[in-house]
Amino acid sequence: MNRLLALPIALPLAAAAMSILCGRWRAAQRVIGLVTLTSLVAVSAAVLIHVDTEGPLASQAGGWEAPLGITLVADRLAAIMLVLSLVMLLAVLVYAIGQGEAERDHVGFHPVYLTLAAGVSGAFLTGDMFNLFVSFEVMLTSSYVLLTLGGRRDQVRTGMTYVVVSLVASALFLTVLGFVYASTGTVNLADLSGRFAELPAATRQALALLVLVVFGIKAAVFPLFFWLPDSYPTAPMAVTAVFAGLLTKVGVYAIIRTQTVLLPADDRPGTLLLVVAGATMLIGVLGAIAQNDIKRILSFHIVSQIGYMVMGLGFFTVAGLAGALLYIVHHIIVKTTLFLTGGLVERLAGTGHLDRLGGLVRTAPLVAVLFLIPALSLAGIPPLSGFVAKLALVDAGVSTQEWAIVAVSLLVSLLTVFSMTKIWAGAFWGEVEASDGGRRLPVLMVAPTAVLTALGLAVALFAGPLYGLSERAADDLLDSTAYVQAVLGG
Amino acid sequence: MSIVLAAAAAGLFGCGTFLLLQRQLTRILIGLALLSHGANLFIVLAAGGRGDPTFAGGDDAASLLDPLPQAFVLTAIVITFGVTSFLLALAYRSWRLTGDDEVQDDIEDRLIASRWTAAEELADAELADAEHDAAHAGHRRDDRGAHAGGEPRHVDEDDR
Numbered sequence: 110m111n112r113l114l115a116l117p118i119a120l121p122l123a124a125a126a127m128s129i130l131c132g133r134w135r136a137a138q139r140v141i142g143l144v145t146l147t148s149l150v151a152v153s154a155a156v157l158i159h160v161d162t163e164g165p166l167a168s169q170a171g172g173w174e175a176p177l178g179i180t181l182v183a184d185r186l187a188a189i190m191l192v193l194s195l196v197m198l199l200a201v202l203v204y205a206i207g208q209g210e211a212e213r214d215h216v217g218f219h220p221v222y223l224t225l226a227a228g229v230s231g232a233f234l235t236g237d238m239f240n241l242f243v244s245f246e247v248m249l250t251s252s253y254v255l256l257t258l259g260g261r262r263d264q265v266r267t268g269m270t271y272v273v274v275s276l277v278a279s280a281l282f283l284t285v286l287g288f289v290y291a292s293t294g295t296v297n298l299a300d301l302s303g304r305f306a307e308l309p310a311a312t313r314q315a316l317a318l319l320v321l322v323v324f325g326i327k328a329a330v331f332p333l334f335f336w337l338p339d340s341y342p343t344a345p346m347a348v349t350a351v352f353a354g355l356l357t358k359v360g361v362y363a364i365i366r367t368q369t370v371l372l373p374a375d376d377r378p379g380t381l382l383l384v385v386a387g388a389t390m391l392i393g394v395l396g397a398i399a400q401n402d403i404k405r406i407l408s409f410h411i412v413s414q415i416g417y418m419v420m421g422l423g424f425f426t427v428a429g430l431a432g433a434l435l436y437i438v439h440h441i442i443v444k445t446t447l448f449l450t451g452g453l454v455e456r457l458a459g460t461g462h463l464d465r466l467g468g469l470v471r472t473a474p475l476v477a478v479l480f481l482i483p484a485l486s487l488a489g490i491p492p493l494s495g496f497v498a499k500l501a502l503v504d505a506g507v508s509t510q511e512w513a514i515v516a517v518s519l520l521v522s523l524l525t526v527f528s529m530t531k532i533w534a535g536a537f538w539g540e541v542e543a544s545d546g547g548r549r550l551p552v553l554m555v556a557p558t559a560v561l562t563a564l565g566l567a568v569a570l571f572a573g574p575l576y577g578l579s580e581r582a583a584d585d586l587l588d589s590t591a592y593v594q595a596v597l598g599g
Numbered sequence: 600m601s602i603v604l605a606a607a608a609a610g611l612f613g614c615g616t617f618l619l620l621q622r623q624l625t626r627i628l629i630g631l632a633l634l635s636h637g638a639n640l641f642i643v644l645a646a647g648g649r650g651d652p653t654f655a656g657g658d659d660a661a662s663l664l665d666p667l668p669q670a671f672v673l674t675a676i677v678i679t680f681g682v683t684s685f686l687l688a689l690a691y692r693s694w695r696l697t698g699d700d701e702v703q704d705d706i707e708d709r710l711i712a713s714r715w716t717a718a719e720e721l722a723d724a725e726l727a728d729a730e731h732d733a734a735h736a737g738h739r740r741d742d743r744g745a746h747a748g749g750e751p752r753h754v755d756e757d758d759r
Contacts, residue, residue, distance in 0.1 A: 246678045265693045269702050276631050283638035291645035
């Protein structure tokens with residue numbers, strides 16, 4: 110079973126190579142991409158089921174013992190994230206094929222997309238910090254290419270900011286790795302969890318804080334989020350959808366993983382994280398309210414939503430972490446759906462600018478429904494998935510008596526409703542704007558959007574079992590004995 | 600730990616940070632390269648003091664050099680190389696498109712920030728315009744030429 114762990118990284122890389130060889134035949138590239146991602150969804154589902162029943166899986170590449178070699182490890186958290194991200198990648202690939210634009214015009218789209226898949230899987234599965242760095246780089250380098258595919262003027266401009274910010278974060282990450290290695294002599298996460306406990310408290314906290322800053326840039330939390338709303342909107346819609354659903358969440362995953370594995374229970378920066386979470390939520394949603402373009406509004410909402418995930422982590426209780434996980438699951442699905450629907454609107458009306466949109470509820474009722482469900486869910490209206498996830502978080506907050514953050518999170522929910530109504534009123538209600546109308550939407554664009562909307566509803570429907578799974582995953586995180594044992598043996 | 604190497608790493612970090620704060624992408628690029636060189640040097644330092652070559656240095660494990668950081672640095676150098684060439688391509692593209700490689704501001708962001716002030720200015724301008732027209736109206740009654748002269752200006756403003 111643990112041999113399977115290498116597949117989500119190796120298979121897409123091999124497929125990317127194949128895809129380059131088939132560069133002349135777009136149909137062949139499509140088949141390769143779809144087959145690879147479909148089979149990986151199956152593999153990752155098998156891993157999730159196995160991990161949930163039998164405990165964490167670990168695999169040592171090349172048979173090198175754990176602290177030295179390359180370790181791949183899947184616990185419940187990693188497996189959940191893996192399944193989800195592969196499903197999203199598959200759905201968005203279908204959408205991109207339907208949409209045409211970037212996918213049709215560039216030989217590089219499929220290979221780079223598959224490399225991105227390898228990077229994302231690698232980041233979830235790796236068991237040491239250096240390979241986390243490498244996976245991040247694989248993922249980010251692919252994202253640079255996808256973001257600037259087409260080389261338009263605005264893409265080059267935003268691409269510069271995005272690439273430079275990411276690279277600064279990477280250089281910082283490398284430096285932190287140097288610090289960690291100098292003080293402990295290892296970068297293996299399981300090994301580090303033991304070694305960190307032996308360090309003086311000040312060193313330990315300084316290192317954890319540096320790690321937090323590095324991943325904070327990637328996850329776009331409060332003082333470090335400025336690059337996101339600027340760079341995401343210029344990419345083709347399918348690409349933005351993948352970025353919005355996955356990239357920042359990989360950062361959140363890395364924050365959750367490092368802050369729980371590295372630090373002993375009494376040393377975790379709970380208050381700091383809660384303050385950061387509150388500021389992230391509030392600033393993100395206020396930024397969203399000021400915007401006037403669908404993509405930009407949704408991009409600011411990503412920032413705001415990251416706050417909720419960090420809030421769940423900040424409690425450092427089983428209930429809090431379980432809430433955060435449920436929120437991540439809900440958010441990845443809903444956010445991707447919203448961006449895909451935004452793409453449908455742009456395709457129909459030729460623009461995403463609210464001033465030039467209107468009356469879509471009459472001209473395209475299906476798109477209106479596909480927008481309304483995830484939008485209400487994002488705002489946390491019962492009985493949708495956002496409500497369930499926010500309820501779990503608020504409940505965790507009440508039980509730890511962190512009233513301030515609970516109040517902020519409820520206020521932000523309200524503001525989220527406001528900004529979603531802005532899109533709704535601007536694009537769907539009102540006078541029908543003169544557009545080149547009557548354009549038909551490709552089935553391949555509508556179908557994945559509809560499937561993801563249904564998936565979002567399913568999260569609400571199966572919230573009980575999902576919460577149970579999140580709770581078990583949270584248990585694993587707070588007590589990392591099983592994780593350490595699976596990696597180091599003994 | 601060698602003081603010279605540590606000082607070199609610190610110098611690289613310093614120069615890198617300075618260059619990073621410039622607006623030309625080529626300078627930023629060099630800054631980033633220096634920054635990652637600094638980080639790489641730092642990791643080599645993190646390996647500890649000098650020792651025998653790892654795979655040919657004899658059997659005494661205690662006297663051997665720790666090979667792991669060097670493997671890290673090799674990987675990191677390759678990654679930096681790839682990304683640097685991508686950035687160079689991006690800078691070239693930017694130069695082709697705009698004749699410059701300066702990192703520009705977000706226009707949409709500026710637009711939103713200036714929306715309210717712009718609305719006020721527009722209102723002020725219209726007010727001034729109306730006064731202007733009212734002042735001219737007197738002239739127009741006696742002189743039709745002035746009226747004809749005023750026409751193109753209005754067309755310009757409508758276009759804007």
